[in-house]
Amino acid sequence: MSAAVSVRGLRMKYGAAEVLRGVDLEIRRGEIFTLLGPNGAGKTTTIEILEGFRNRSAGEVSVLGTDPERGGDAWRAKLGIVLQNWRDHNKWGVREIIAHLSEFYDDPHDPDGLLAAVGLTGQAGQQVGRLSGGQRRRLDVALGIVGRPELLFLDEPTTGFDPEARQEFHLLLEKLAADDGMTVLLTTHDLVEAEKLAHRTAILTGGRITACGTPAELARAVQAQSRVRWLEDGRERTLTTDDPSRAAWELHERFGGPVPGLEIRRPSLEESYLELIGRAA
Amino acid sequence: MNGRALRIGIKRGWAEHMQLLRNRRELTTTLVGTAGIFALLLLWIGDEQVKGTDVSSGMFMTSGFLAFTVFSNALMTLPMALAADREEGTLLRLRTVPGGISAYLVGRAVTLLCQIAVQSALILATGVVVGGAPLPHDWPTLLWVLLLGTVAVVPLGAAIGCLLPGPKAAGAVLGLPMMGLMVTSGVMLPVTYMPEAVQWIAQAFPLYWQGLGLRAAFLPDAMLAAEIGGSWRLPYVAAVLAAWAVAGMLLAPVLVRRVTRRESGSRLAERQLAAQSS
Numbered sequence: 001m002s003a004a005v006s007v008r009g010l011r012m013k014y015g016a017a018e019v020l021r022g023v024d025l026e027i028r029r030g031e032i033f034t035l036l037g038p039n040g041a042g043k044t045t046t047i048e049i050l051e052g053f054r055n056r057s058a059g060e061v062s063v064l065g066t067d068p069e070r071g072g073d074a075w076r077a078k079l080g081i082v083l084q085n086w087r088d089h090n091k092w093g094v095r096e097i098i099a100h101l102s103e104f105y106d107d108p109h110d111p112d113g114l115l116a117a118v119g120l121t122g123q124a125g126q127q128v129g130r131l132s133g134g135q136r137r138r139l140d141v142a143l144g145i146v147g148r149p150e151l152l153f154l155d156e157p158t159t160g161f162d163p164e165a166r167q168e169f170h171l172l173l174e175k176l177a178a179d180d181g182m183t184v185l186l187t188t189h190d191l192v193e194a195e196k197l198a199h200r201t202a203i204l205t206g207g208r209i210t211a212c213g214t215p216a217e218l219a220r221a222v223q224a225q226s227r228v229r230w231l232e233d234g235r236e237r238t239l240t241t242d243d244p245s246r247a248a249w250e251l252h253e254r255f256g257g258p259v260p261g262l263e264i265r266r267p268s269l270e271e272s273y274l275e276l277i278g279r280a281a
Numbered sequence: 282m283n284g285r286a287l288r289i290g291i292k293r294g295w296a297e298h299m300q301l302l303r304n305r306r307e308l309t310t311t312l313v314g315t316a317g318i319f320a321l322l323l324l325w326i327g328d329e330q331v332k333g334t335d336v337s338s339g340m341f342m343t344s345g346f347l348a349f350t351v352f353s354n355a356l357m358t359l360p361m362a363l364a365a366d367r368e369e370g371t372l373l374r375l376r377t378v379p380g381g382i383s384a385y386l387v388g389r390a391v392t393l394l395c396q397i398a399v400q401s402a403l404i405l406a407t408g409v410v411v412g413g414a415p416l417p418h419d420w421p422t423l424l425w426v427l428l429l430g431t432v433a434v435v436p437l438g439a440a441i442g443c444l445l446p447g448p449k450a451a452g453a454v455l456g457l458p459m460m461g462l463m464v465t466s467g468v469m470l471p472v473t474y475m476p477e478a479v480q481w482i483a484q485a486f487p488l489y490w491q492g493l494g495l496r497a498a499f500l501p502d503a504m505l506a507a508e509i510g511g512s513w514r515l516p517y518v519a520a521v522l523a524a525w526a527v528a529g530m531l532l533a534p535v536l537v538r539r540v541t542r543r544e545s546g547s548r549l550a551e552r553q554l555a556a557q558s559s
Contacts, residue, residue: 044547053376053545073379081377085550088371091300100296103289104378143374 002065004029004151004183005050010059012045012207019045021207023059027200029150032177032184034194037204038277043187046204047155050185051081064151077105080149080182082140084156090129094120097128098142105147118142118172134165138172145176152177154186158193170197191273205277224272231261286380287387294391301396316403319346323412331471336504339412343404344499345468348492350400351427355434356441357459359393361451363442368552373544382541390435397431419498426494426518433487433522436529443536447552468492471507480509487525494518 005027012020019042027033037043048054049061052068052075061068066075089097095111102108115121118138123131131139137157144152154173158166174197177184188194194201195215202212203222211221226244230237230251241247244264251259267275301307319342327339366372366385375381408414417423445451463469465479466488472480483489496504497513505511 048545048547051377051545076377077379079377083370083373083549086370086374088366088369088374090369091304092296096296100289100293101374101378103292104285104380104384147378 002029003027003062004031004064005033005185006060006062007046007050008060010046010049010061011057012042012049012054013057019207020056023204023207023209025202025209025212027183027185029183030177030181031199032173032186032197034198034201035185035187035204036189036191036194036201036273037187038189041204041277042207043189043204044155047153047185047187051079051153052076077147078150080144080147080152082144082152082154082157084159086136086140087129090127092128093124094126094128094131094139095124098139098146101143102146107148108146109148111146114142114146117176119168133160134169137161137169141169141172141176145180145182148180149182151183151185154184156187156189158188158190166193173197191270195269203273203276210276219269219272222269222272222276224267224275226264226266229261229263229265230259236261283380283383286383289380290384290387291391293384293388294395297388297392298395301392302399311400312403315346315350315400316407319404320407320411323407327412331504331507332474333506334503336500336507337413339408340414340500341471341496341504342469343408343412343414344495345492346404346408347401347427348430348468348488348495349463350404351397351430351491352434352462352488353459354393354397354400355431355438357438357451357455358396359389359435359438360442360445360455361448362389362392363439364445364451365448367540367544368447368549370549372541373549376541376544386439386537389439393435394431397427401427414499417498418501422494422515423498426491426498426522429519429522429526430487430491430494433491433525433529436533437525440529440533440536443533443540462486462488466492472509473507484509484521487522490518490521494522 003026005025007023007025010020010023010025011018023042023046035043035046045054049056050063050068052063052071055069063071064075064078092100095115098111098114102111109117112121112124115124118141120135120138120142123135128136128139141154141157144154157173158169161169170193173184173186176182186197195218198215200212200214201218202209203218204210211218213221223242225240225242228239228241228244228247228251239247244266248259248262248264251262322342323339327337327342329338330336331338331341366389372382372385375385378384405416409416441455442451445454462483465475466472466483466486467475468488472483472489475483493508493513494515496508497515497518505513
């Protein structure tokens with residue numbers, strides 16, 4: 001089967017500023033994919049181009065086999081979109097708005113089943129404007145998937161969540177993706193979130209993809225150098241290396257025994273990531 | 282537009298109309314703001330007579346308020362609703378849905394027509410009960426003037442709504458011209474009370490013609506003594522209102538398309554941020 005999303009050489013210019021400078025992406029059907037990067041890296045621009053809300057400057061883009069700039073209603077019916085900070089339809093009832101939007105699709109989720117799935121059964125009759133932030137976001141997810149989309153876009157879905165709400169939200173997403181075989185593309189600036197949720201992650205910095213792969217592959221790709229420290233002739237010596245184990249072994253050989261004050265520090269994935277985006281910035 | 286979008290749009294418009302009716306604050310504003318002020322005016326000066334005629338001010342004002350109801354709903358309430366829908370992301374939400382924008386526009390039109398119908402009935406009832414105005418003697422004229430008058434200003438209101446930066450600006454930008462037209466267009470005071478230059482300006486706008494057409498349906502010919510040219514000029518009413526309708530219909534789709542096409546999440550977020558910091 002063809003890829004859910006395929007992007008080649010995507011470029012986006014706003015006036016003289018080039019926000020995307022040749023992005024390549026391949027998202028497989030059924031995978032949860034995160035686009036990770038610092039604020040201002042071009043994540044939202046990328047996702048809006050894929051959603052068909054923004055026209056690109058150059059490059060090839062195919063979303064579910066269609067160029068988003070030419071996507072009609074039949075194409076749009078296969079997408080689900082959850083944006084940041086939505087405050088629309090505040091005067092509607094929670095169940096009312098889900099039922100209303102479900103009517104636009106041929107084979108929608110049952111509104112009551114969906115309410116139960118996102119944990120809003122108790123709020124079914126409540127006004128949308130009276131929901132808490134976390135409830136509102138879960139409603140947004142419900143509205144995003146009401147038409148059983150093949151591909152769901154989530155733009156920074158957990159910004160402003162407390163850790164518990166975030167955890168619940170992650171479980172909800174995993175369950176939905178597993179049940180429906182939906183492809184999910186979410187953007188985040190939180191490495192931990194990407195690591196936890198995604199089958200694969202691409203890191204977008206400075207308008208380019210700087211690394212892409214499974215969490216393990218990503219860790220290898222972005223791994224910053226380790227620092228080896230020891231004492232020699234009464235002075236502290238340090239060495240940075242990609243292979244701290246070999247460095248330690250060589251030191252032991254040189255010393256012919258224990259190395260005084262030996263210390264090896266491998267940077268965490270988060271530190272590596274921060275160094276990576278620091279390099280690009 | 283397909284049948285499904287039309288059907289959902291009608292349901293949507295009705296649902297939003299019912300939400301307005303259920304909203305106590307909204308309802309109070311409508312009742313007190315529209316019928317209440319009108320009733321007070323009627324009690325205050327309703328028994329006076331329009332100069333040079335034996336027509337009571339109450340009768341005159343009933344037709345005038347009716348015209349103004351249509352006018353202000355289309356050119357004030359509608360643009361503010363459109364601007365608010367844009368700012369809250371309602372428009373963007375419907376853009377993510379297949380056929381959503383068509384259904385949205387149908388829904389807005391349906392809600393507006395329902396509002397106009399409710400408020401018109403309220404004005405008419407207040408005029409009859411409080412002001413002692415007779416029911417219109419010419420129902421066909423009443424209906425076609427109301428309908429054509431609505432079609433003349435609704436697309437215009439949609440176009441204005443697309444141009445406005447936000448709902449707050451809508452109130453600020455539109456409030457004064459609306460009041461000006463209300464005073465000068467002969468719906469509160471006979472237009473012949475105004476200097477001739479003002480009469481000419483008034484006749485350029487649809488409100489004057491709508492008011493004139495409604496007076497033709499309500500008032501006896503004795504009123505003609507206070508009308509321009511001493512005639513109801515119904516063919517002119519039809520022609521001017523139709524011209525405004527055509528102009529609005531040419532303009533509105535272009536602007537609506539532009540606004541809905543440009544809508545995206547980051548643009549909405551930018552505006553929300555700007556609105557918060559200003």
